[in-house]
Amino acid sequence: MQPSPVYSEYPRKLTTQELELMLFILPEERAGYHAYRQQIQELVVIGEGRRGKGEIILGKENESPNFDEPLTPVFAYGVIETTFGNISVTAREISLEQASIEIVSSKGESIPATFEELRRWTYSTWMPGAPCPQCSTPVRETLIRTDAQEQLTLALCKHDKRIWVYEGHRQIVRLIPVTNFYNELMLNKNIRDPSIALDSRLLFSMLDSYSDADLTHAFKAYNKLKVKIHMQGEIQTSNEIPQGIVSKLKRFFTT
Numbered sequence: 160m161q162p163s164p165v166y167s168e169y170p171r172k173l174t175t176q177e178l179e180l181m182l183f184i185l186p187e188e189r190a191g192y193h194a195y196r197q198q199i200q201e202l203v204v205i206g207e208g209r210r211g212k213g214e215i216i217l218g219k220e221n222e223s224p225n226f227d228e229p230l231t232p233v234f235a236y237g238v239i240e241t242t243f244g245n246i247s248v249t250a251r252e253i254s255l256e257q258a259s260i261e262i263v264s265s266k267g268e269s270i271p272a273t274f275e276e277l278r279r280w281t282y283s284t285w286m287p288g289a290p291c292p293q294c295s296t297p298v299r300e301t302l303i304r305t306d307a308q309e310q311l312t313l314a315l316c317k318h319d320k321r322i323w324v325y326e327g328h329r330q331i332v333r334l335i336p337v338t339n340f341y342n343e344l345m346l347n348k349n350i351r352d353p354s355i356a357l358d359s360r361l362l363f364s365m366l367d368s369y370s371d372a373d374l375t376h377a378f379k380a381y382n383k384l385k386v387k388i389h390m391q392g393e394i395q396t397s398n399e400i401p402q403g404i405v406s407k408l409k410r411f412f413t414t
Protein backbone atom coordinates (compact mmCIF):
# COMPACT_ATOMS: atom_id res chain seq x y z
CA MET A 160 0.00 0.00 0.00
CA GLN A 161 1.18 3.47 -0.83
CA PRO A 162 0.89 6.22 1.78
CA SER A 163 -1.37 9.17 1.01
CA PRO A 164 0.28 11.87 -1.05
CA VAL A 165 1.66 14.67 1.09
CA TYR A 166 0.46 18.14 0.20
CA SER A 167 2.34 21.16 1.29
CA GLU A 168 0.68 23.61 -1.01
CA TYR A 169 -2.69 25.21 -0.60
CA PRO A 170 -5.16 25.86 -1.98
CA ARG A 171 -5.79 22.49 -3.53
CA LYS A 172 -8.76 20.37 -4.54
CA LEU A 173 -10.02 17.54 -2.38
CA THR A 174 -8.43 14.21 -3.31
CA THR A 175 -10.77 11.57 -4.75
CA GLN A 176 -10.48 9.66 -1.48
CA GLU A 177 -11.24 12.69 0.70
CA LEU A 178 -14.22 13.57 -1.45
CA GLU A 179 -15.65 10.05 -1.41
CA LEU A 180 -15.29 9.67 2.38
CA MET A 181 -16.73 13.11 3.04
CA LEU A 182 -19.74 12.62 0.81
CA PHE A 183 -20.46 9.30 2.51
CA ILE A 184 -21.36 11.09 5.76
CA LEU A 185 -23.41 13.71 3.87
CA PRO A 186 -26.18 11.68 2.18
CA GLU A 187 -27.59 13.75 -0.63
CA GLU A 188 -31.20 12.63 -0.23
CA ARG A 189 -31.48 14.29 3.17
CA ALA A 190 -32.34 17.99 3.14
CA GLY A 191 -29.80 19.14 5.74
CA TYR A 192 -26.86 17.27 4.23
CA HIS A 193 -27.86 18.32 0.75
CA ALA A 194 -27.70 21.95 1.89
CA TYR A 195 -24.24 21.35 3.39
CA ARG A 196 -23.04 19.82 0.12
CA GLN A 197 -24.31 22.86 -1.74
CA GLN A 198 -22.48 25.19 0.61
CA ILE A 199 -19.11 23.47 0.23
CA GLN A 200 -19.38 22.92 -3.50
CA GLU A 201 -17.39 26.01 -4.41
CA LEU A 202 -14.83 25.60 -1.62
CA VAL A 203 -11.31 24.19 -1.83
CA VAL A 204 -8.82 22.90 0.73
CA ILE A 205 -7.11 26.00 2.12
CA GLY A 206 -5.04 24.45 4.88
CA GLU A 207 -4.68 22.10 7.80
CA GLY A 208 -6.98 22.50 10.78
CA ARG A 209 -5.91 23.20 14.34
CA ARG A 210 -6.48 19.56 15.29
CA GLY A 211 -3.50 18.71 13.11
CA LYS A 212 -2.82 16.09 10.50
CA GLY A 213 -6.02 14.68 9.05
CA GLU A 214 -8.10 17.80 9.57
CA ILE A 215 -8.50 19.92 6.48
CA ILE A 216 -10.21 23.28 6.18
CA LEU A 217 -12.41 24.03 3.20
CA GLY A 218 -12.75 27.65 2.33
CA LYS A 219 -12.64 30.19 -0.47
CA GLU A 220 -9.60 29.93 -2.67
CA ASN A 221 -7.89 33.15 -1.60
CA GLU A 222 -8.48 32.76 2.13
CA SER A 223 -6.58 31.11 4.94
CA PRO A 224 -8.06 29.05 7.79
CA ASN A 225 -9.75 31.17 10.42
CA PHE A 226 -8.77 30.01 13.89
CA ASP A 227 -10.23 32.96 15.77
CA GLU A 228 -13.58 31.26 16.22
CA PRO A 229 -14.00 28.28 18.54
CA LEU A 230 -14.16 24.84 16.90
CA THR A 231 -17.71 24.39 15.63
CA PRO A 232 -19.95 21.46 16.67
CA VAL A 233 -19.87 18.16 14.81
CA PHE A 234 -22.33 18.15 11.92
CA ALA A 235 -21.85 14.61 10.56
CA TYR A 236 -19.84 11.58 11.60
CA GLY A 237 -19.09 8.13 10.26
CA VAL A 238 -16.57 5.31 10.41
CA ILE A 239 -14.95 3.10 7.78
CA GLU A 240 -13.82 -0.20 9.30
CA THR A 241 -10.83 -1.61 7.44
CA THR A 242 -8.32 -4.42 7.86
CA PHE A 243 -5.77 -1.93 9.16
CA GLY A 244 -8.10 -0.25 11.66
CA ASN A 245 -10.93 2.27 11.72
CA ILE A 246 -11.01 5.52 9.79
CA SER A 247 -13.29 8.15 11.29
CA VAL A 248 -14.77 10.94 9.22
CA THR A 249 -16.07 14.09 10.91
CA ALA A 250 -17.60 17.16 9.29
CA ARG A 251 -18.13 20.23 11.44
CA GLU A 252 -20.63 23.05 11.16
CA ILE A 253 -19.80 25.62 8.52
CA SER A 254 -18.79 28.96 10.01
CA LEU A 255 -17.74 32.07 8.08
CA GLU A 256 -17.83 30.01 4.87
CA GLN A 257 -15.25 27.57 6.17
CA ALA A 258 -15.77 23.90 6.98
CA SER A 259 -13.58 21.46 8.89
CA ILE A 260 -13.38 17.90 7.60
CA GLU A 261 -11.39 15.42 9.65
CA ILE A 262 -10.37 12.03 8.25
CA VAL A 263 -8.19 10.12 10.72
CA SER A 264 -7.06 6.61 11.41
CA SER A 265 -7.66 5.14 14.86
CA LYS A 266 -4.02 4.13 14.86
CA GLY A 267 -2.85 7.68 14.35
CA GLU A 268 -1.32 6.82 10.99
CA SER A 269 -2.06 8.44 7.68
CA ILE A 270 -4.77 6.88 5.56
CA PRO A 271 -3.39 4.50 2.92
CA ALA A 272 -4.34 5.33 -0.65
CA THR A 273 -5.98 1.92 -0.92
CA PHE A 274 -7.25 -0.34 1.84
CA GLU A 275 -9.52 -3.30 2.34
CA GLU A 276 -12.83 -2.13 3.68
CA LEU A 277 -14.85 -4.37 6.01
CA ARG A 278 -17.89 -2.16 6.50
CA ARG A 279 -18.85 1.47 6.96
CA TRP A 280 -21.51 3.21 9.00
CA THR A 281 -22.65 6.74 9.76
CA TYR A 282 -25.16 8.39 12.05
CA SER A 283 -26.23 10.48 9.04
CA THR A 284 -28.44 7.70 7.67
CA TRP A 285 -30.15 6.90 10.98
CA MET A 286 -33.92 7.23 11.17
CA PRO A 287 -36.21 6.99 14.21
CA GLY A 288 -37.15 3.35 14.75
CA ALA A 289 -33.89 2.05 13.32
CA PRO A 290 -31.25 0.26 15.40
CA CYS A 291 -27.94 1.88 16.29
CA PRO A 292 -25.86 2.29 13.10
CA GLN A 293 -22.69 1.31 14.94
CA CYS A 294 -23.70 -1.79 16.93
CA SER A 295 -27.13 -2.65 15.45
CA THR A 296 -28.81 -2.93 18.86
CA PRO A 297 -32.11 -1.17 19.62
CA VAL A 298 -31.75 2.35 21.01
CA ARG A 299 -33.75 4.29 23.59
CA GLU A 300 -35.77 6.91 21.76
CA THR A 301 -37.52 9.97 23.13
CA LEU A 302 -39.72 12.04 20.85
CA ILE A 303 -39.38 15.77 21.51
CA ARG A 304 -41.85 18.29 20.09
CA THR A 305 -41.75 22.04 19.91
CA ASP A 306 -44.82 24.20 20.12
CA ALA A 307 -44.22 25.09 16.45
CA GLN A 308 -44.81 21.45 15.46
CA GLU A 309 -41.20 20.52 14.87
CA GLN A 310 -40.04 17.13 16.02
CA LEU A 311 -36.74 15.83 17.27
CA THR A 312 -35.91 12.27 18.25
CA LEU A 313 -33.34 11.86 20.97
CA ALA A 314 -31.57 8.49 20.73
CA LEU A 315 -29.30 6.84 23.28
CA CYS A 316 -27.26 3.69 22.65
CA LYS A 317 -26.37 1.89 25.88
CA HIS A 318 -23.86 -0.30 24.14
CA ASP A 319 -21.72 2.44 22.59
CA LYS A 320 -22.58 5.08 25.23
CA ARG A 321 -23.53 7.58 22.57
CA ILE A 322 -26.33 10.14 22.32
CA TRP A 323 -27.61 11.66 19.12
CA VAL A 324 -30.62 13.63 18.00
CA TYR A 325 -32.52 13.37 14.73
CA GLU A 326 -33.94 16.64 13.46
CA GLY A 327 -37.11 15.72 11.62
CA HIS A 328 -37.44 18.94 9.62
CA ARG A 329 -33.89 18.79 8.18
CA GLN A 330 -33.47 15.01 8.31
CA ILE A 331 -30.10 15.26 9.99
CA VAL A 332 -28.53 13.54 12.98
CA ARG A 333 -26.27 15.29 15.45
CA LEU A 334 -24.10 13.81 18.15
CA ILE A 335 -24.65 15.16 21.64
CA PRO A 336 -21.68 15.27 24.06
CA VAL A 337 -22.54 12.80 26.83
CA THR A 338 -20.96 14.73 29.71
CA ASN A 339 -22.75 17.99 28.90
CA PHE A 340 -26.09 16.22 28.54
CA TYR A 341 -25.58 14.27 31.77
CA ASN A 342 -24.70 17.42 33.72
CA GLU A 343 -28.04 18.94 32.71
CA LEU A 344 -29.87 15.73 33.59
CA MET A 345 -28.31 15.73 37.07
CA LEU A 346 -29.18 19.41 37.60
CA ASN A 347 -32.75 18.87 36.49
CA LYS A 348 -33.15 15.77 38.66
CA ASN A 349 -31.41 17.55 41.54
CA ILE A 350 -29.01 14.63 41.96
CA ARG A 351 -25.98 15.88 43.89
CA ASP A 352 -24.40 12.65 45.11
CA PRO A 353 -20.96 12.92 43.45
CA SER A 354 -20.71 9.16 42.95
CA ILE A 355 -23.68 9.46 40.58
CA ALA A 356 -23.59 13.06 39.38
CA LEU A 357 -19.96 13.00 38.27
CA ASP A 358 -20.03 9.64 36.51
CA SER A 359 -21.67 10.17 33.14
CA ARG A 360 -21.26 6.48 32.23
CA LEU A 361 -24.07 5.79 34.70
CA LEU A 362 -26.45 7.47 32.27
CA PHE A 363 -26.44 4.29 30.22
CA SER A 364 -26.52 1.70 32.99
CA MET A 365 -29.31 3.63 34.75
CA LEU A 366 -31.10 4.70 31.58
CA ASP A 367 -34.32 2.88 32.41
CA SER A 368 -34.69 4.94 35.58
CA TYR A 369 -35.00 8.18 33.60
CA SER A 370 -38.34 9.04 32.03
CA ASP A 371 -38.84 10.59 28.62
CA ALA A 372 -39.70 13.83 30.43
CA ASP A 373 -36.36 13.71 32.31
CA LEU A 374 -34.44 13.26 29.05
CA THR A 375 -36.46 16.00 27.33
CA HIS A 376 -35.76 18.45 30.18
CA ALA A 377 -32.06 17.63 30.04
CA PHE A 378 -31.95 18.11 26.27
CA LYS A 379 -33.79 21.41 26.49
CA ALA A 380 -31.38 22.71 29.14
CA TYR A 381 -28.37 21.46 27.18
CA ASN A 382 -29.54 23.18 24.02
CA LYS A 383 -30.24 26.39 25.87
CA LEU A 384 -26.70 26.84 27.16
CA LYS A 385 -25.57 27.60 23.64
CA VAL A 386 -28.08 26.80 20.97
CA LYS A 387 -26.75 24.05 18.73
CA ILE A 388 -29.98 22.80 17.29
CA HIS A 389 -32.08 25.54 15.85
CA MET A 390 -35.79 24.94 16.03
CA GLN A 391 -38.99 26.80 15.52
CA GLY A 392 -40.81 27.18 18.81
CA GLU A 393 -40.12 26.10 22.37
CA ILE A 394 -39.56 22.46 23.28
CA GLN A 395 -42.61 21.01 24.98
CA THR A 396 -41.60 19.37 28.21
CA SER A 397 -44.98 18.19 29.39
CA ASN A 398 -45.12 15.02 27.31
CA GLU A 399 -45.72 12.68 30.24
CA ILE A 400 -48.39 14.72 31.96
CA PRO A 401 -52.04 13.91 31.27
CA GLN A 402 -53.54 16.59 29.03
CA GLY A 403 -56.12 17.64 31.63
CA ILE A 404 -53.59 19.07 34.01
CA VAL A 405 -51.15 20.43 31.48
CA SER A 406 -52.50 23.96 31.67
CA LYS A 407 -52.32 24.02 35.47
CA LEU A 408 -48.75 22.85 35.44
CA LYS A 409 -47.63 24.78 32.40
CA ARG A 410 -46.09 27.69 34.26
CA PHE A 411 -43.73 25.32 36.06
CA PHE A 412 -42.45 23.88 32.84
CA THR A 413 -42.11 26.94 30.70
CA THR A 414 -39.76 28.90 32.90
Ligand SMILES: [Zn+2]
Nearest residue numbers: 291294316319
Ligand atom coordinates in the same frame (compact mmCIF):
# COMPACT_ATOMS: atom_id res chain seq x y z
ZN1 LIG B 1 -24.77 1.31 19.37
